[in-house]
Structure formats: C-alpha cells, structure tokens
Amino acid sequence: MGRLKKVGILTSGGDAPGMNAAIRAVVRAAICSNMEVVGIMQGFHGMINNIVEPMNSRSVSNIIHKGGTILKSARSQEFRTPEGRKQAFDNLVENGIDSLVVIGGDGTFNGARIFSSECNIPIVGIPGTIDNDLYGTDYTIGYDTALNTVVEAVDKIRDTAHAHSRIFFVEVMGRDAGFLALRSGIASGAEAILVPEIDMDYKQLYEYLEKGHNKDKSSSIVIVAEGEKINGGAIMLSEKIKKEYPSFDPRVTILGHIQRGGSPSAFDRVTASRMGVSAIEALNDGQRNVMLGLVNKEITLIPFNQALKHKKQLNPGLLELTRVLSI
Amino acid sequence: MGRLKKVGILTSGGDAPGMNAAIRAVVRAAICSNMEVVGIMQGFHGMINNIVEPMNSRSVSNIIHKGGTILKSARSQEFRTPEGRKQAFDNLVENGIDSLVVIGGDGTFNGARIFSSECNIPIVGIPGTIDNDLYGTDYTIGYDTALNTVVEAVDKIRDTAHAHSRIFFVEVMGRDAGFLALRSGIASGAEAILVPEIDMDYKQLYEYLEKGHNKDKSSSIVIVAEGEKINGGAIMLSEKIKKEYPSFDPRVTILGHIQRGGSPSAFDRVTASRMGVSAIEALNDGQRNVMLGLVNKEITLIPFNQALKHKKQLNPGLLELTRVLSI
Amino acid sequence: MGRLKKVGILTSGGDAPGMNAAIRAVVRAAICSNMEVVGIMQGFHGMINNIVEPMNSRSVSNIIHKGGTILKSARSQEFRTPEGRKQAFDNLVENGIDSLVVIGGDGTFNGARIFSSECNIPIVGIPGTIDNDLYGTDYTIGYDTALNTVVEAVDKIRDTAHAHSRIFFVEVMGRDAGFLALRSGIASGAEAILVPEIDMDYKQLYEYLEKGHNKDKSSSIVIVAEGEKINGGAIMLSEKIKKEYPSFDPRVTILGHIQRGGSPSAFDRVTASRMGVSAIEALNDGQRNVMLGLVNKEITLIPFNQALKHKKQLNPGLLELTRVLSI
C-alpha cells in the first residue's frame, strides 16, 4: 500500500465536548502530513449520502473552544445493512478518500470495525463520549467537561438544599456505566452515589442517609446514574422512598442534556488535540482499525475488537471514598 | 414611637441568589444606624420556635457571592394560625426585637402583612424570588441570576441540538408567571416561548415551528414555562406533538432546581445591596408594611396590600420580538 | 424620500459582548421589513475599502451567545478625512446601500454624525461599549457582561486575599468613566472604589482602609478604575502607598482585556435584541442620526448631537453605599 493521500473525518453517536478540538487537530495534522482532508457530515449517514466537504486549515479556526461538533452527528439505520455500507464505500472511492478517522463511542467503533473488515480501508478511532465507558483508555473526550458541568450544577442545587435543609436526588447520564456518577458524586460531596455496577436498593439508601441525618447534617445530595437498575432511576427511587418513609421528602432533578454540551475543559481540549494528531500519525504509520487511548498519560492504540470486547471497570476505591467523606 | 433599637431579619419562601447580599446589607446598614440585629433562622418557622442569633458585621463577611441564604428558609403551617403568630410575636418581644426585615416573595409578604396588622410591628419587605412576579418592582432579587443560569444551560443544550439537528423543549421555572421564560427565551435565541399568560396549543406550536424548519433551520429550542397551562408542561407537550406529528421528535429537558442556586450576578448583588440599605432607612424613616422596589433604577416603596393586589404584566413587545428574531 | 431598501451594518470601536446579538437582530428585523442587509466589515475602515458581504437570516445563526463581533472592528484614520468619507459614501452608493446601523461608542457616533451631515444618509446608532459611558441610555450593550466578568474575577482574587489576609488593588477598565468600577466594586464587596469622577488620593485611601483593618478585617479588595487620575492607576497607587506606609503590602492585578470578551449575559442579549429590532423600525420610521437608548426599560431615541454633548453622571448614592457596606 502506498502513501495515504486523502483522509475522511466524521463524528458519530452522541456529541461530546472536545470533538471539535479533535477535528481541528486531525485536519491540521493531516495538512502537515501533506494529506487532503474531507469532512463527512452527520456521521455514517453522511457517508452513505455523500454529504462531504473539503477542509483546510481555516475550516477549523476558532472551534477549539466550542461544544458540539461542526461535522454534526446522526444515527444511521442504513449503515447497519451491507447495502448501506457498500454505498458508503463507493462514495469514499469516488471522493478519493483512502482512510478514515472516526470520533465517537462504542457504537461508532463497532460500525467502523465491520465497515473496515468489509471494505479494507484503514480506520483510526478517537474515543469521544461523556460516559467514559470505553475500555482501552483512561479518559474519553468529553468526560472531564461533563464532570465539571455536573459538579457546577450540583453546587447550585446544594445552595437550595442547604437553605431548605432538604435531600436532593440528582440524576446524571450513564446508561450502563457509573463513571460520571461516581466522580461527580465525590467531587460534589454527595452523601451517596448509585451506579449501574453496584446494587443499592432504596431501603439501604434510606438507612445509609438516616445515619447521616442523625449526625445533624442539614442537607444531602444523592447522585443517581440514569442506568441505576435496581430502583429504576431517580424518580422511581424517590417515590419508593417517600411511600415507605413518609417523613422523607426528597426532591428530584434530572440534569439531562446540559451534560453533553458546553465549552470543553482544558483537559479535554489537550487530550483531543493530542489524539487528533496521533490519529494521523497512526494512519501514516500503517495502523488500522485501532482506537486511540490515553493510558497513564501516554497516547496508546488498541484494536477495535479488544476495545469493544472488554468492559471498563469502576475504581472500587473511589466508591469506598464516599463513605468516609460524607460523615 | 421612639427610635428603633433592634431589627430582626429573616428569609422565607423559595431561596433566590442574592438573598445573602441583601442580608449583608441589612446587617451592616443597621449597625451603621446604631441598631442591633438579630438573625431569625428558617423564616417564620424560626420566629415561632425562637431560633435566633445575634448578628454583627463579621457575621456577614464573605457571603455576598454565595447562593442560598445563610438564614435558611422553611415553610410554616403554624404561622397561618393566630396562635402561631401570637407565639412568634411573644418571641420577638422577649428578644427585644422592635422591627423586621423580611426577604421573600408574595407568600412571605402576605404573611408579613397579616402579622403586622395583628401585632403592630413595623415590617419592610425585600423582594427576593427568581420568578420576578411581584408587582411594584421592575426586578426581584435572583431573577437576573436565574436568567443567566437558564441561558447558560440552553447554550449547552443548543450544542447538542445543533450537532444532531434536533428540537429541544426546555422547561423553566414559573408556575404563574412567564417572566423567566420570556427573557431567557429571547436571550437564548429560542424559536418559540410558551408562557402561562398566553395560550399556544401544541398544534399552533407545530405549525409555527414547521415554518421555521422549512426555512432550513437545522435545530430549534422552545422554552416552556412550567406553568404553561394549555398543554400541561413540556413533557405533555412533547407527547402530544409526537403523537399527532410522528415525524417530529423533540427532546425534553426540565432545568429544575439549578435555576434557584448559584453565585448571584452583579446586577442582583447591586440591587440586593441597595435594597438592604434602603430597608433600614425606611424603617428608621417610620415606614411600615411596605415592600421595596426597583422602579426605573430608583429604590421605591409600595404597601404590601398594593403589591399583593396587582399582577405584574409581561411586556407584550418582548413576546413579539421572538417572531422577528427566530426567522 | 422613498422606502429604504438596503441597510448596511457595521461595528466600530472597542468590541463589546452582545454586539453579535445586536447584529443578529438588525439583520433579521431588516429581512422581516423586506430590506436587504449588507455587512460592512471592520467598521469605517471597511466602508472606505469596500469590504462588504450580503447577509441573510442564516448569516447570523448561532451567534447570539458569542462575544466579539462577526463584522470585526478596526480604527480608521482615513475616515477622519473628508476624502475618506467621500470614498466611503461612493462605496455605499455603488452597493445600493441607502441606510446604516452603526454599533459602537462615542467615537463611532461622532464619526457617524459627521458622515451623515456630509452625505445625507440616515443612520441609527446602537450603543455598544463595556464602559456604559454614553449619555441617553441607562445601559450600553456589553456593560452588564463586563460587570459580571469583573465580579467573577474579583471573587477568585478574594479567595487568595482571604487565604493570605492581604489587600488587593484590582484595576478595571474605564478611562473616563467609573461606571464599571463603581458597580463591580459594590457587587464584589470591595472596601473602596476609586473612579475618575471623584478624587481620593493614596493617603485618604490608606486612612480609610486602616479603619477597616482596625475592625479585624482580614482581607480587602480595592477596585481602581484605570482612568483614576489623582494617583495614576493601580500600580502607581500601590507604589505610593507602600513607600509612605511600609507596613502595607498591597498586591496589584490589572484585569485587562478579559473584560471585553466572553459570552454576553442574558441582560445584554435581550437589550441587544430589542435595540437591533428597534434600529430597523426607527429607520423605516424616518428617523436619522439618532442613537437608541434603554431608558427606564423602554427603547428611546436621542440625536447623536445630544448624546455626544452631555456626560452621563455616576449615581452618587451608589458610591455612598460602599462606605456602609464595607464596615
């Protein structure tokens, strides 16, 4: 295989802060390597429908600080079919695109893995999701920003919790993984944290909080991951607890989509910038079908297969921390 | 009546950013007027239960920037009874408190009005609520901060709306009044704003938005006041619209309690500081049973009776603005 | 004179947050009035050099929350000459531009006033400057945002002041006017505020602060407007005070250009939106050579002549407030 000449770049799945910083880095690193760059709009959907535009150094000016993704994102049912992927590949060939950088989460990389095996095109993936649920990297792009967004929101809620001596259940994103809940819970001084990985039913929670209230705490914050299974999320949890213990009167706040947006944190911008440059280096180095990771502060590579096969584990020490810190 | 010697201060009702700045100003202005100051904790509840603490200049150091209220707030059913109010007054007498500054919303001032008529104690009210729904003042303390909180949240949501070309319905506080919805809607560039004061059903909204979508808008934000009556709030609105127009797929976010908290804006801090000083001046000037207002940049007084009798009107020109600006 | 058909819009002078919100409103209101809109880049410089681009509704999508100005700003010596202005007018004629909206401060309006008298073209001005130093409007666009920026910065500095029991002199913008210093000083709980309008030499300041320190204050913030004349700004002030009173060890921070930038506050966005729409209404209403104002919450008009002739006064009551609040 000869030198790569033209790289396509796309973002797919839920958007995450820092994706634009990664796009900027990919585009500029490609240009520095004498490659052309084509932006593929709306993820795999745009690849199938040939919604592309050439990018140059100025296309990515003044975007490093912006949330969202200038390439937009979308779901594509068609890309799940061989016909859809065939159409996508035909478009790449027509545009002269000989390599891809895809930015997204596990759904994105699974699509990329299948596409690559069928169509023999080198692909490098950059992990971008606020959930931090990808094996093979310590941090995904967007996670640090989302943590700060959650913590700032809880700081505001705590003002009211404190003023009224109330308990608040705050539901944060995380369907299958409790990373966001766990770290935001510690950082916001939560009294308890409920995550999908560990069962804590409403009775256990009540008893745990009661202990706190006996020690003259005037307000409490409980962080609940939306994927918390045993109680069914913050609203159900609140209803169950109110029914069984009528003296308890928790308020519920679902943080919702504010967690995906906002200007990326310094950490996410630096990680995104490093990964963007490394993605182009990896392609030019002959790498294919690998996801970039940040492991122990170094940029690493892991095959899509392995990244998708394993589940990243919560740090059990962190969960233990809450018990000590919320006394 | 002779010179006032000891003023009690309390916060009541929902907390609002800037209440602490007002408390600080009341305390320091009172000290400058050679009055003693007593903090009454938890609003009328603390008045009945005699939960008080003397305050000095240092008690209010380093609080001007804090959300919530250091005096805490609470509901009091007892204060709705003559017996409760009698107990409250006895406590005031026992503590030597001869005047009151109360910070809160219409419920607070209604309680103050009744209490004052029964117990013959001069009371001055400072309007503190994020809803801005008090007649007799252009702005209530907390409203400007809440506006900024909503606008920052919607800016984040817009990142995702834009990335995914989606419509978001964002529900903001405001049970009876659309002030927060109206101004935050304009400031966040919303395509439509639903307020309690004006009926717009889901069909009208759909048609209005469809026009926008025809003009190649890729994303839309609709601000919905929680007190919007005709559709029943953002979630009901979304469900009705999805059922009738299945191609529409709006997302819903309820901003919730983050709107009450946070460090107060410069505007709220200045207004709170001015009102706090004016409250003490008004008391020493022989005023009683009046609410302070900020009207045309000047501090004004309005009797509780009048403030409570009238309903503040939305500026119809502002609502019209959205139609022009969202094209 | 017939109906206006094509309006040019420019920003000039120092940029201010909210200018983009005003541009958006002008463009969309013009389109709603069936006018064409042309963006003139880099203020009067671009008018002379014919750097223009047609604008439509999409040109101003997604800019309401952005600081700076998409039309850019620049100084123009040439526009001070009759030849420069003649060239500018020729370009307008060539482009079919029959009216102008100019966004800026007093320099901008003075240029507009002269230009209009020479060239007979209707011009409406929108006051955009963080200094709030324009007669004829209660608030200029950008002022509220800059206030919040200063207050947030001082909140951070206070953390350190408090931790180390130190005095900080914080210099804020304002060459001729103390509006920003005055309100930010009150809002940040400053012990003293030095403004160009009122003389307070370093000895007076020292004595004033000494009183505070005797009352066991552990830290102090002094806000100094850059145009404070009698001491020569924060650095000179600090040096004079240290020389005369060696036990004093104040730190100096010059906030600088961060004050001009940032996402506009809700207040500035709403004001900018209202003024932008009103600018087009005024033009279509036959108004010319007037500046828009926000006076007692209503949009008003004032001839450039009058706006430039008078000097807006500080509210003396606000300055007095600091003495009460900093005890």
Add this chain to the structure above:
Amino acid sequence: MGRLKKVGILTSGGDAPGMNAAIRAVVRAAICSNMEVVGIMQGFHGMINNIVEPMNSRSVSNIIHKGGTILKSARSQEFRTPEGRKQAFDNLVENGIDSLVVIGGDGTFNGARIFSSECNIPIVGIPGTIDNDLYGTDYTIGYDTALNTVVEAVDKIRDTAHAHSRIFFVEVMGRDAGFLALRSGIASGAEAILVPEIDMDYKQLYEYLEKGHNKDKSSSIVIVAEGEKINGGAIMLSEKIKKEYPSFDPRVTILGHIQRGGSPSAFDRVTASRMGVSAIEALNDGQRNVMLGLVNKEITLIPFNQALKHKKQLNPGLLELTRVLSI
C-alpha cells in the same frame, strides 16, 4: 511507636483551589480512624504562634467547592530558624499533636523535611500548587483548576483578538516551570508558547508568528510563562518586538492572581479527596516524611528528599504539538 491519636493539619505557601477539599478529606478520614484533628492556622506561622482550633466533621461541611483555604496560609521567616521550629514543636507537644499533614508546594515540604528531622514527628505532605512543578506526582492539586481559569480567560481575550485582528501576549503564572503555560497554550489554541525551560527569543517568535500571518490568520494568542527568562516576561517581550518590528502591535495581558482562585474543578476535588484520605492512611501505616502523589491514576508515596531533589520535566511532545496545531 503507639497508635497516632491527634493529627495537626495546615496549608502553607501560595493557596491553590482544592486545598479545602483536601482539608475536608483529611479531617473526615482522621475522624473515621478515631483520631482527633487540630487545624493549625496560617501554616508554619500559626504552628509557632500556637494558633490552632479543634476540628470536627462539621468544621469542613460545605467547603469542598470553595477556593482558597479555610486554614489560611502565610509566610514564616521564624520557621527558618531552629528557635522557631523548637517553639513550633513545643506547641505541638503541648496540644498533644503527634502527627502532621501539610498541604503546599516545595517550600512547604522543605520546611517539613527539616522540621521532621529535628523533631521526630511523622509528617505526610499533600501537593497543592497551581504550578504542577513537583516531582513525584503527575498532577498537583489546583493545577487543573488553574488551567481551566487560564483557558476561559484566553477564550475571552480571543473574542477581542479576533474582532480586531490583533496579537495578544498573555502572561500566565509559573516562575520556574512551564506546565501551566504549556497545557493552557495547547488548550486555548495558542500560536506560540514561551516557557522557562526552553529559550525562544523575540526574533524567533516574530519569525514564527510572521509565518502564521502570511497564512491569513487574522488573530494570534501567545502564552508567556512569567518565568520565561530570555526576554524577561510578556511586557518586555512586547516592547522588544515592537521596537524591532514597528508594524507589529501586540497587546499584553497579565492574568495575575485570578489564576490562584476559584471553585476547584471536578478533577482537583477528586484528587484532593483521594489524597486527603490517603494521607491519614499513610500516617496510620507508619509512613513519615513522604509526599503523596498521583501517578498513573494511583496514589503513591515519595520521600520529601526525593521529591525535592528532582525537577519534573515538561513533556516535549506537547510543545511540539503547538507547531502542528497552530497552522
């Protein structure tokens, strides 16, 4: 040696965001270990002057989100003398304090090292400084927050830089180390970064920027560490460059003390919480005279001696990144 019974805690040196989160964790972890905790105010100065107060679980309520340090910090010349340290130790003995946790930077740990060698008391250090210049830990507490503060400030400055097509030199903290400059430079999309570790004179900088300007960049940000030696800081740099290349007109902003303050980021709060708990574990584990570190996401220990002997190196790959990303 028997079980430790009473731990003293202090903060020393420049304050850093997250110190309060660390204090909270130390206090609560100590209580969980059945130890008493004494807060020593104003660092070593308070140890010598016996300014102490007992702390319990409530002493550290609601401080996790606050900048600065509730224990205050101060310099102490006396602690540099054997007599001062003797006095300090006598006070510890008198108070029954048998172990210490000190939070600060290299000056703090050097003092602790000497004190411990003379007085035989176990000490554990927590690295808290925005400079991140401590060997033995990947991140110091406060560094991540300061990075975000700088990046947000530069985002604001960029608005103006962009509006006026200007070059800004932004000076950030870092007397001996360029960590803050380097990462904030990458994260804010700076065109160049000057650090103490690498020489780049004003001519090299000019040539480097000129290249950028030839490529139609309209604005530029240069981050300059205050300890940049060869040009003498941002102001000198600007003057030299203006003198030699009069067409260049860079503006200078010194960010100053805002970098030390502010509510700590999620990352700093989590790190501080982990380190605080680990400090008590280490003491109870018989460790002494060690600094805690966060290395590859795990909490580690390093003797004060070693931490002080080595100099942490900048990541050269990051500096190279800027050349690629600023095209």
